[in-house]
Amino acid sequence: MAISRRKFLGSLGAAIGATTSGVLTKAYGAANKEFKGYPGSSGVLHDITLCIGCRKCEQACNKVNDLPQPEKPFDDLTVLQQKRRTQADEYTVVNQFGPQGSVFVKKQCNHCLEPACASACFVKAFKKTPAGPVVYDADLCVGCRYCMVACSFEVPAYEYDKVLTPRVTKCTMCAPRLAEGKLPGCVEACPREALIFGERDMLLKIAKSRIQKHPDHYVDHVYGEHEMGGTSWLYLSGQPFESIGMREDLGTASAPELTSGALSTVPIIVGLWPVLLTGVYAISKRKDKIAKEEQDQALHTASVQATEEMNQKIEALREKMVKEKTAAINFEVKKALEEAAKEKEAEKQIEIHEEKDSTSTGELEDSQENGKQEE
Amino acid sequence: MSTRITGPIRRLKEDILENTIFTLQDFMTCTKGLTYIIMGGILVFMPLFWKFLTDREDD
Amino acid sequence: MDSDNRIPENKKLTTFNVVTGIILAGGVVLTILRFTMGLGTVTNLDNNNPWGIWIGFDLLCGVALAAGGYVTSATCYIFGLKRFHSAVRPAILTAFLGYALVVLALHYDVGRPWRLPYPVFYSPGTSSLLYEVGLCVFLYLTVLFIEYSPAAMEWLGFKKLRNVVVKLTLLLTIFGVVLSTLHQSSLGALFLIVPSKLHPLWYSSYLPVYFFISSMFAGMSMVIFEGSLAHRHLKDKMDETHLRENTGVVLGFGKAASFIMMGYVGIKIIGLSIDNNWHYLTTGWGLWYLLELIGFVLFPGILYAVGSREKNLTLIRVASLWTVLGIVLNRLNISVVAFNWHLPSAQRYCPSFMEIATSVFIVTLGIVIYRFIATRMPILHEHPDYRAH
Numbered sequence: 001m002a003i004s005r006r007k008f009l010g011s012l013g014a015a016i017g018a019t020t021s022g023v024l025t026k027a028y029g030a031a032n033k034e035f036k037g038y039p040g041s042s043g044v045l046h047d048i049t050l051c052i053g054c055r056k057c058e059q060a061c062n063k064v065n066d067l068p069q070p071e072k073p074f075d076d077l078t079v080l081q082q083k084r085r086t087q088a089d090e091y092t093v094v095n096q097f098g099p100q101g102s103v104f105v106k107k108q109c110n111h112c113l114e115p116a117c118a119s120a121c122f123v124k125a126f127k128k129t130p131a132g133p134v135v136y137d138a139d140l141c142v143g144c145r146y147c148m149v150a151c152s153f154e155v156p157a158y159e160y161d162k163v164l165t166p167r168v169t170k171c172t173m174c175a176p177r178l179a180e181g182k183l184p185g186c187v188e189a190c191p192r193e194a195l196i197f198g199e200r201d202m203l204l205k206i207a208k209s210r211i212q213k214h215p216d217h218y219v220d221h222v223y224g225e226h227e228m229g230g231t232s233w234l235y236l237s238g239q240p241f242e243s244i245g246m247r248e249d250l251g252t253a254s255a256p257e258l259t260s261g262a263l264s265t266v267p268i269i270v271g272l273w274p275v276l277l278t279g280v281y282a283i284s285k286r287k288d289k290i291a292k293e294e295q296d297q298a299l300h301t302a303s304v305q306a307t308e309e310m311n312q313k314i315e316a317l318r319e320k321m322v323k324e325k326t327a328a329i330n331f332e333v334k335k336a337l338e339e340a341a342k343e344k345e346a347e348k349q350i351e352i353h354e355e356k357d358s359t360s361t362g363e364l365e366d367s368q369e370n371g372k373q374e375e
Numbered sequence: 376m377s378t379r380i381t382g383p384i385r386r387l388k389e390d391i392l393e394n395t396i397f398t399l400q401d402f403m404t405c406t407k408g409l410t411y412i413i414m415g416g417i418l419v420f421m422p423l424f425w426k427f428l429t430d431r432e433d434d
Numbered sequence: 435m436d437s438d439n440r441i442p443e444n445k446k447l448t449t450f451n452v453v454t455g456i457i458l459a460g461g462v463v464l465t466i467l468r469f470t471m472g473l474g475t476v477t478n479l480d481n482n483n484p485w486g487i488w489i490g491f492d493l494l495c496g497v498a499l500a501a502g503g504y505v506t507s508a509t510c511y512i513f514g515l516k517r518f519h520s521a522v523r524p525a526i527l528t529a530f531l532g533y534a535l536v537v538l539a540l541h542y543d544v545g546r547p548w549r550l551p552y553p554v555f556y557s558p559g560t561s562s563l564l565y566e567v568g569l570c571v572f573l574y575l576t577v578l579f580i581e582y583s584p585a586a587m588e589w590l591g592f593k594k595l596r597n598v599v600v601k602l603t604l605l606l607t608i609f610g611v612v613l614s615t616l617h618q619s620s621l622g623a624l625f626l627i628v629p630s631k632l633h634p635l636w637y638s639s640y641l642p643v644y645f646f647i648s649s650m651f652a653g654m655s656m657v658i659f660e661g662s663l664a665h666r667h668l669k670d671k672m673d674e675t676h677l678r679e680n681t682g683v684v685l686g687f688g689k690a691a692s693f694i695m696m697g698y699v700g701i702k703i704i705g706l707s708i709d710n711n712w713h714y715l716t717t718g719w720g721l722w723y724l725l726e727l728i729g730f731v732l733f734p735g736i737l738y739a740v741g742s743r744e745k746n747l748t749l750i751r752v753a754s755l756w757t758v759l760g761i762v763l764n765r766l767n768i769s770v771v772a773f774n775w776h777l778p779s780a781q782r783y784c785p786s787f788m789e790i791a792t793s794v795f796i797v798t799l800g801i802v803i804y805r806f807i808a809t810r811m812p813i814l815h816e817h818p819d820y821r822a823h
Contacts, residue, residue, distance in 0.1 A: 035399045087481060114400050120627055122553040122565035128398055140557050143545020145484035146564045152630040157481040158545070160474035166545035229399075250630050256399040259563055262623035262642050263407060266566055266616055270414040273612045274421040277512050281604065284514030400561060407560035411569075418612070422605050 037113040042132035042178065043200035043232035044187060045207055046106055048244065049217060050194035053080055053094055053104035060189030061092045061108075064174060080104070083245070088157040091171040092186060097244040103237075105244050106186070106195070109134065109155045109171035110224060110231035114254030117170075120150035125168075132200065132232045133173035141168060152228055152250050173232070200232055207236050229254025454802050461795030464788055468542055476788045483774060483783035490769035491793050492539035494621055495762050496532050497571070498645070501653030502660070503529025503578060504607075504614040509686075511607045520676040521683040523585055523813045524664065525657050527804065530578040533571060535800045542792060563623045570617030577613065581606050588820055589811040596820070619646040625768060633772035635714050635723045638705040641768075647701065651694045652761040654687040655734075658754035668808055673815035681747065688750040689742040691757065695735035702727055719775065726767060730760025 059074035061067070067089045072079055080096040085107070087093075092108035115134045118126035125140040126147060143166050148156045159166040174184035182188070187195040196203065207222045223235035227250050235246065242248045396402045468476045479486050506525035510518040541547035553559060553568045580599060587596035622645030629637050638644065661680060664672075672680075706712060714720045734756035741749030770783060808814055 035397060035402060038397045085481065114398055116627055118400050119403070119561050120564065122559040122562040122568055123549075123557040124404070124559040125557075128400060130397070140549075140552060141546070142549040142552055144543075144564065145479075145545075146562070146624070148481065148484035149624075149631075150627045152628065154482060158484060160477075160479060161472050162545075163470060163472040164546070166472070247630065254399060255627050256403050256561060258627050258629065259561070259623065260399070260403060261639065262563060262620070262626055263403060263561070263566070265642070266620070267410045267414050269615050270417055270612060273615060274418065274608055277508075277608045277611055278421070278425055281512045281514070281608075284512070288514060403561040404559070408558065411558075411560055418609070422608075 035114075037200075037230065038128070038130040038132070040199055040201075041130060041232065042173075042198065043111065043203055043234060044173070044184065045196045045198070045203040045234045045236065047194050047196070047207075047210070048103065048105055048235060048237040048239075050192045051094070051104040051106060052192055052194075053077065053096060054191065055079070055094055056189045056191060057106060057186035057195065058090070058092055058094060060185040061171070062090075064177065064185035065091060065172075067091070086155050086157050086170065088159045088167075088169050090157075091169065095245055098239065103239055103244055105235075105237075105246070107155075107245075108186070108233070109173070110153050110227075110233040111171075111173050112228055112231045112254070114229040114256050116150040116152060116228065116255035117147035117156055119255040119259060120146045122146070129175060131175065131178055133175040133178065134170075134232075135172055135175050136168060136170065138165075138167045143168075150255060152247070200234070203234050207234055210236060226252040228252070229257065454798055457795055457798045458802070460791060461799065464792045464795060465542075467788070468792070473543075473545070476786065476792070478784060478786040478789065480781075480783070482777060482781050485769060485773075486783055487766070487770065487785045487789055487793055488539055488543040490766045491762065492543070492796060493536055494765035494769055496536040496539065497618065497621060498649045498652040498761050498765060499656045499758060500529040500532025500536070501614060501618060501649040502657040503532075503581075503653070504610045505650055505653035506657055507581065507607045508611050511604055512611070515686070517679055517682045518686065520679045520814075520816075521657055521661070524660065524808070525653075526578060526581050527585070527807060527813055528656065528660055530575070530582045531800050531803055533575045533578055535796050536571065537575060538799075539793075539796050563620045563626070566620045567617045567624065570613045570620065574610065574613040574617065577606050577609050581610065585807075585811045585813055588817040593819075614649070615646060618649040619643065621645050622768075625773075628773075631774055631776070632768065633714075633719055633775040634709065634711050635706075635719055636768050636772045638709060640701065640705045640708075643701065644698070644705070647694065647698050648761060648764065651691040651698070651757060654691040654694075655754040655757035655761075658684050658687055658691075658751060659758055662751045662754070664808070664814060668805070668814060671809060671814045675816065676814055684747055684750055685742050685745060688738045688753065691754075692735050692738035692742060695731055695738070695757070699727065699732050699735065702731075719772065722767070722771070726760065726763050730756065730763050734760060 055074045055077065062070070062074070070090070080094060081101075083095055084090070084093040086109075092106060094104050094106050097103040097105060111128075111132060111134045113128070115126060115128050117136075118124075118128055118134065122144065123140045123142055125137045126134060127137070128134050143158075145158055145168070147168055148158060156168045156170045158168055174182070174186075177184060183197050184195075187197045196206065198206075204222060204225060211218045211220055211222070217238055219237050219240060221237075221241065223237065223241050223246055224231040224233055229252065235241070237244060237246075240248075396405065464476065473479060477486055477488070502525040506518060506522050509515050510522050537550075540550065544550065550568075553565050554572055558569075559565045580602065584596050584599050587593075587599070619642035622641035622643075625632050625637065625641055626639065661684065665680070669677075706715075715724065734753045737749055737753035737756065740746070741753055770785075774782060812820075
């Protein structure tokens with residue numbers, strides 16, 4: 001734990017260094033960076049034209065990895081007639097191809113320069129080592145099998161029958177033996193030098209020079225030079241690779257290249273979503289607030305109007321009452337006056353009071369007319 | 376691998392191997408590791424900043 | 435069926451109880467088998483087909499269909515559509531149970547389930563999209579638990595704590611949407627690493643976008659579908675507000691889902707065009723692809739449209755079930771059917787009976803727990819002490 005943490009911090013430092021040197025200028029992380037893999041790392045060149053299908057490599061692999069003995073012994077070559085893939089207890093298999101069954105192809109982990117299994121692993125159980133092998137740490141593995149999904153070469157296998165301690169298994173390129181200065185088991189056992197171990201750069205040169213020397217003998221392609229970003233294992237063949245069970249449609253993009261776009265989008269979402277969502281929230285809240293204010297305003301105006309109308313009504317009513325009252329009084333007064341006038345007329349005292357009476361009744365009549373108009 | 380280097384040059388080589396990133400895979404692991412920490416920081420910071428920005432508003 | 439649930443609790447032998455009892459008992463047996471005999475005995479998985487329906491259905495479909503949680507809470511709290519308020523709690527509960535069951539299902543699928551916290555706490559493999567999924571699911575499960583907890587606390591009577599948590603609603607909703615965006619899309623991005631294994635019609639660099647967009651209408655459809663189930667079987671637990679708002683929720687989500695589905699069909703066609711995959715459409719795979727896109731996205735999308743125009747709730751409910759099936763089809767196509775399409779049929783994967791039974795067991799477990807909670811806690815109704823309106 002202590003070591004891994006120190007290493008993690010160390011790599012963090014390196015990462016900061018890398019970021020300051022301009023990675024952030026690109027939207028897609030690492031799009032402007034080129035990585036060439038560990039310098040001087042090793043690999044194996046498998047010259048398929050030299051393989052005789054003796055299964056000595058399978059036997060050696062079984063032995064150095066302490067794998068259980070298979071049902072059929074390794075000198076039983078009838079096994080080759082069936083197409084096989086790597087299994088939990090078979091890290092390497094040889095398959096037979098060609099019209100006469102004369103082509104033999106060894107299959108095992110290709111030890112990618114940018115391994116898909118390591119890219120896919122969510123606990124860093126896979127690691128590309130500087131020496132070349134891609135190694136697996138069972139102590140970290142959760143057993144999710146995403147590495148097996150991710151591997152385009154269909155190499156990692158799983159111990160489905162183990163209940164509590166299932167591991168993912170695959171060829172280790174004999175990393176422990178390499179550390180002791182030994183050759184990988186299969187390479188050591190190969191009687192025909194169909195497998196050569198060495199620095200990958202050197203092996204590439206050897207492979208290309210063989211193609212150059214014997215252009216009729218070889219297909220002009222070193223399988224593994226660029227496939228899936230390049231692999232530590234390289235292959236030379238006399239047949240088209242597609243015809244001997246090796247897919248040529250894998251492309252040259254490595255696993256981390258395929259995922260870096262999606263991985264770089266993640267932090268941008270974290271950066272922008274809270275801003276956007278809070279913005280949407282603030283806008284909707286503001287709208288609610290304005291709507292509420294407008295509603296309040298409308299309510300207020302309505303209540304003011306209502307009060308005014310009420311006041312007006314009351315006023316009108318009061319005026320009406322006043323007028324009615326005045327009218328009634330006037331009517332009574334008029335009536336009284338008329339009666340009085342009649343009486344006075346009757347009493348023949350006309351000349352003394354006539355002028356006074358006519359002016360006062362005139363005023364009263366005027367006000368009565370005004371009242372009618374207003375109504 | 377064939378020629379074994381010893382002494383200070385070997386230490387230098389180990390030092391370079393230790394501190395340089397040679398694969399895109401390692402690069403992604405490292406930068407994403409740091410970026411995840413930054414993401415966590417952003418998720419904590421943004422709500423607090425929003426609170427600071429708006430806490431004088433009267434509602 | 436309606437009357438079944440009104441029967442007093444002392445009558446235990448209802449059809450529902452018998453059937454779920456049998457399934458749960460079977461599940462216990464399967465669980466014992468899984469953890470004593472190993473994956474090799476229980477599943478049909480092999481080295482070429484490391485992921486089966488426990489990932490394809492339980493994880494991918496489970497997460498997509500639990501999207502109702504973030505969709506509904508965002509609609510109500512972020513977009514401020516308060517009339518969706520009564521739909522939030524059931525949706526959050528479904529989402530919480532959905533994610534909890536996804537995590538439970540993972541315990542069956544992975545080799546050493548006790549190490550599931552490793553990616554987050556011990557050895558983070560940050561270059562992996564599965565790490566991103568794992569981290570987000572872990573965080574979102576926590577968020578959903580907190581979002582759900584007020585219902586439990588109202589039931590238990592923890593007033594003070596409940597009021598503190600309710601104050602966090604907006605923050606949790608925003609976290610929920612951020613985390614959902616990330617892991618819904620990352621589930622699609624899981625397959626970006628295998629252009630060599632997934633059929634070109636399904637493989638696209640837009641996979642993360644497809645997964646995220648489809649999770650929206652998946653979530654809405656689940657809210658509608660589940661609401662209709664709850665209406666039939668748990669109506670007596672609903673209060674007036676819930677019943678009154680339900681029509682609006684169904685119409686609103688029906689309309690929204692329809693529009694998003696049309697957009698989804700659009701970006702799927704853009705995907706075909708940008709990768710020039712037209713010629714695959716005339717193959718058998720192409721027909722299967724068109725069945726998924728036309729039969730299970732476009733068609734229910736139109737059903738939704740007609741249903742919401744005519745205010746036909748039945749039609750919308752049919753469309754919601756159809757859409758849910760379409761999501762299941764899509765996720766299974768990507769993870770199982772169109773995955774390893776290049777392999778000869780003898781090497782292809784077909785789930786074992788025990789795998790299917792385990793998935794059925796987990797879904798049943800979810801329904802039983804939902805029913806247990808919804809009949810006791812204030813999910814479909816508001817607690818009388820905490821009325822919001």
